[in-house]
Structure formats: C-alpha cells, structure tokens
Amino acid sequence: MILRYFIATFRAIRSDxxxxxxxxxxxxxxxxxxxxxxxxEVATRMPVAVVDLDNSAASRSLALKAGAVQQxxxxxHLRSMPEARALxxxxxxxxxxxxxxxxxxxxxxxxxxxxxxxxNGAYLLRSSTALGGVAAALGAVGVEAATDxxxxxxxxxxxxxxxxxxxxxxxxxxxxxxxxxxxxxxxxHQTLLMGLAMLAATLREKEGWVHVSPPGLLGIALAxxxxxxxxxxxxxxxxxxxxxxxxxxxxxxxxxxAGALFVSATVAGALALSSFFRSRERPLQIWILTxxxxxxxxxxxxxxEATPAPLVWLGKMLPTTPGxxxxxxxxxxxxxxxxxxxxxxxxxxxxxxxxxxAVFRYGRxxxxxxxxxxxxxx
Numbered sequence: 188m189i190l191r192y193f194i195a196t197f198r199a200i201r202s203d204x205x206x207x208x209x210x211x212x213x214x215x216x217x218x219x220x221x222x223x224x225x226x227x228e229v230a231t232r233m234p235v236a237v238v239d240l241d242n243s244a245a246s247r248s249l250a251l252k253a254g255a256v257q258q259x260x261x262x263x264h265l266r267s268m269p270e271a272r273a274l275x276x277x278x279x280x281x282x283x284x285x286x287x288x289x290x291x292x293x294x295x296x297x298x299x300x301x302x303x304x305x306x307n308g309a310y311l312l313r314s315s316t317a318l319g320g321v322a323a324a325l326g327a328v329g330v331e332a333a334t335d336x337x338x339x340x341x342x343x344x345x346x347x348x349x350x351x352x353x354x355x356x357x358x359x360x361x362x363x364x365x366x367x368x369x370x371x372x373x374x375x376h377q378t379l380l381m382g383l384a385m386l387a388a389t390l391r392e393k394e395g396w397v398h399v400s401p402p403g404l405l406g407i408a409l410a411x412x413x414x415x416x417x418x419x420x421x422x423x424x425x426x427x428x429x430x431x432x433x434x435x436x437x438x439x440x441x442x443x444x445a446g447a448l449f450v451s452a453t454v455a456g457a458l459a460l461s462s463f464f465r466s467r468e469r470p471l472q473i474w475i476l477t478x479x480x481x482x483x484x485x486x487x488x489x490x491x492e493a494t495p496a497p498l499v500w501l502g503k504m505l506p507t508t509p510g511x512x513x514x515x516x517x518x519x520x521x522x523x524x525x526x527x528x529x530x531x532x533x534x535x536x537x538x539x540x541x542x543x544x545a546v547f548r549y550g551r552x553x554x555x556x557x558x559x560x561x562x563x564x565x
Contacts, residue, residue, distance in 0.1 A: 192406025199386055200410075210382040214418050217374050218426045225363025233317035234280045236263040236271045243291035249302070252327050253284060258320025275307055282306045282317035356433060356520050364432050368519055369487045371422045372449065372511045377478060379415050379450075380457040381471065383407075387461035388469060399549040408454050408542075415450035423518055437517035441524040445517055448534035449510035455541035456506055462548035485511045509533035 200206050237250045254261035262280060265271050271283045285303040294300040304321055306314030399407070423442060427434055460473075483489060484502035491499060502508035509530035516522035516530075524531070 188400070188402040189406040189409065192403040193410050196386075196407045196410035200382070203386060203389065206382050206385050209385070210378055210414055213378060214374070214421065217371075218422065221370070221374075222363060222367050222426070222430045225367060231257050231316075232260040233258060233282065233313050233320070234262040235259045235282045235284060235317050235321065236265055236274055236280045237261050238265045238268055238271050238283060238285045240266075240288045241286050241290040245291035245294055245300070246286045249286060249324060250284070252324035253321050256320040256323050258323070259317045271305075275305075280307075281310060281313045282321065284321050363430075366487075367430070368427065368432055369485060369511045369515055370482065371426065372419075372514055373478060373482050373485075373507055375415060375418045375422070375450070376453050376481070376507050376510070378418070379411055379453050380460065381473075382414075383411055383454070383457040384461035384464050384469070384473075385471075387458075388464040388466055401546050401550065404458065404546060404549055408458060408545075411454045411457070412447075412450055415453060416446065419446040419450060419514075423514070427518065433519055437521070438524070441517055441522075441527075442514075444524060445510075445513040445527065445531060445534075448531055448538065449506060449514065452506035452510065452534045452537040452541065455538045455545060458545035459541040459548065462545060481505060481507050484508055487511060487515070503533055504537070506534060506537055509537075 200210060235253060237253065239246045239250060250261060250264065253259055259282070263271075263274060265274075268283075268285065271280070271285075274280045275283060283303075283305040285305065287301060287303070290300045290302065302325060304318050306318050308314065423446070484498060484505060485508045486494065486502065494502075513527040513530035513534070516527050
C-alpha cells in the first residue's frame with residue numbers, strides 16, 4: 188500500500204499543472220532568478236563629488252585617494268556646495284566630500300584637519316558605501332600626515348597592536364552571500380507546504396472529508412520527501428556552487444542527516460496543516476502572509492539573543508528555524524554534526540509531533556467518505 192500511494196502521489200502531481208509548476212518548475216526558476224537580484228554582492232564605484240575649497244596639495248591628494256578606492260568614484264570636482272547639492276538632487280551623485288579652506292595648513296601645523304561628508308539619505312546603502320570608501324581615503328591621508336609629523340618631531344613608538352579584519356564566513360561581505368543561503372530553505376519549505384496543501388485541498392473540495400490510513404499517509408509523505416530531498420540536494424550541491432556562494436565543505440553525512448530531518452519535519456508539518464484546508468486558494472494565502480515572518484523568526488536577520496522569548500519558542504515550532512540554522516551552520520560555517528545537535532533534535536521532535544497530528548487528522552473516519560485517498564492508485 189505504501190508503494191501504491193507513493194506512485195499515485197506522483198501521478199497526482201503530474202496531472203495537477205499548478206502543483207507541478209509549484210513543486211518542480213518554481214524551484215528551477217527560483218534558483219536562477221532569485222540570486223540574480225544580489226549578483227552584485229557589494230556596491231562599488233558609487234559616484235562622489237569633491238568640493239575642494241582649499242586647493243592645496245593635501246586636498247588634491249585626498250581627492251585622488253577618494254577616487255582610487257573600490258567603493259567610490261569621483262565624478263566631479265566642484266568649487267561650491269550649491270553645485271554639489273544640485274548634482275545630488277538630480278541623482279547624479281551619492282555623496283559629497285567638502286574640503287574646507289585651511290585644511291592643509293591645519294594638518295601641517297600638527298592639528299586635525301576637518302572634512303565634511305554628506306550622503307544621500309534616500310539610498311542608504313549606496314551613500315553609506317560611498318562614504319565608507321571616502322573614510323578609507325581619509326585614513327590613508329591621515330597616515331601620510333602622521334608620517335610627515337613624525338619626521339619633524341621624531342619617530343614615535345611602534346603601535347603595540349595591529350588590527351587585521353578578515354571575515355570568517357561571509358568572505359565577500361556581500362548581501363547575497365548572507366541572505367540567499369538561508370532563503371533557499373524557506374523556498375523548499377514553502378513549495379512543499381503549498382504543493383501538498385493544494386493537492387489535499389483539491390480533494391477536500393471534491394470529496395469532502397478524506398480518510399487516509401497510516402500506510403497510505405506514509406506513502407504520500409515519502410513521495411514529498413523525495414521531492415524535498417531533491418530540492419535540498421539541488422540547492423546545496425549545485426546552486427551554491429554555481430552562484431559561487433561561500434561554502435565550508437561540510438561532511439556529506441552531516442548534510443544528509445540535517446537535510447533529511449529538515450525535509451521530514453517540513454513534510455510532516457505540511458501534512459498536518461493541509462488537513463485543515465478546505466479550499467485550494469487557502470495555501471497561497473497562507474504563503475503570502477507567512478513567508479517573511481518565517482524567515483525573520485529563523486534568527487538570521489535578527490539575533491536570537493535579542494528576540495523576545497515567546498517569538499523564540501514560536502520559531503522553534505517551525506521546521507525552518509532549526510532547519511535553516513543547521514544547514515547554514517554546515518554549509519557556510521563549517522559546523523560538525525555535534526555542533527548542531529540541538530537543531531537536529533528540534534527537527535526530529537517536530538517530525539514526530541506533526542506526524543502524529545497528521546495521522547490523527549487523516550485517520551478520522553467519515554460515514555460519507557470512507558474510501559482511501561482518491562489519487563488513482565495503481
């Protein structure tokens with residue numbers, strides 16, 4: 188009976204075009220089109236205008252260094268602030284560097300030269316990137332000025348510490364490398380949930396209440412488990428490599444265990460939830476309302492330590508929270524299976540709880556509809 192329902196589920200998916208598009212085609216589309224929005228990873232060469240009121244060798248050196256950094260590109264050298272404001276208002280530049288008169292004299296006297304930086308608040312990422320590049324150029328100019336002053340005053344003692352910043356996991360410090368590896372597991376979760384719920388709701392619309400024996404339910408669950416496992420393998424084995432996201436070379440056994448438990452908990456939750464849907468449109472409505480909260484509850488966009496306790500416990504009731512953290516830990520952070528055992532235990536508990544709910548819900552008999560699930564079993 189398990190094999191019969193397993194095969195019948197795939198037949199039902201094949202005959203239901205919206206479910207087929209959702210479970211198979213949408214996965215392929217997501218894998219290429221969703222990461223393309225973040226293909227730039229890090230904003231570079233943001234247009235900057237320099238207003239040089241000092242017109243000295245030091246101010247020209249600063250302007251030259253500002254244009255040499257990766258984050259900024261000096262597109263205009265101006266003589267007044269009104270000209271710079273006009274360029275910012277029409278969107279030609281993202282930041283303004285104002286070098287006041289007397290900048291070089293102040294530096295040569297051993298004082299602190301002042302430079303004003305202005306960013307376009309309408310585009311925070313672009314302006315912050317441009318200003319960050321200008322700040323790096325200012326630091327280089329400051330080092331040169333300190334060297335010149337040291338030659339005049341005598342060499343100072345060497346710095347006791349040197350700070351070298353190296354990102355450990357998101358090595359490119361890009362937004363796509365931070366977001367996409369977690370979002371893909373939300374995609375897997377939501378496509379499985381909606382696809383299974385759409386099929387179940389369609390049967391409810393046609394048949395009323397549907398009775399399914401535990402072996403039959405296991406066959407249906409195994410069919411969706413195969414689909415989910417294929418999606419996880421596709422994303423972790425091909426998409427992350429193709430999109431060139433940072434990977435830690437996780438152990439294949441650990442990835443298999445974590446992926447299997449994540450898909451199992453997702454399918455069990457989808458079966459339990461689908462038993463409450465009576466119309467085909469309801470799963471899509473649930474998807475629209477829950478996708479963003481599901482991701483936010485995972486702890487990737489906001490630290491768990493700063494999240495209210497009720498929301499933390501709510502997140503643990505969703506397969507995505509332990510699933511995303513386990514898979515990200517293995518794929519991007521080099522965790523071992525021992526490091527993620529709390530997440531694995533969470534997924535196993537969810538599989539058991541939601542599986543029992545599904546067995547109870549679909550095992551309820553009805554006087555009118557006592558037949559097995561109408562999936563045209565062979």
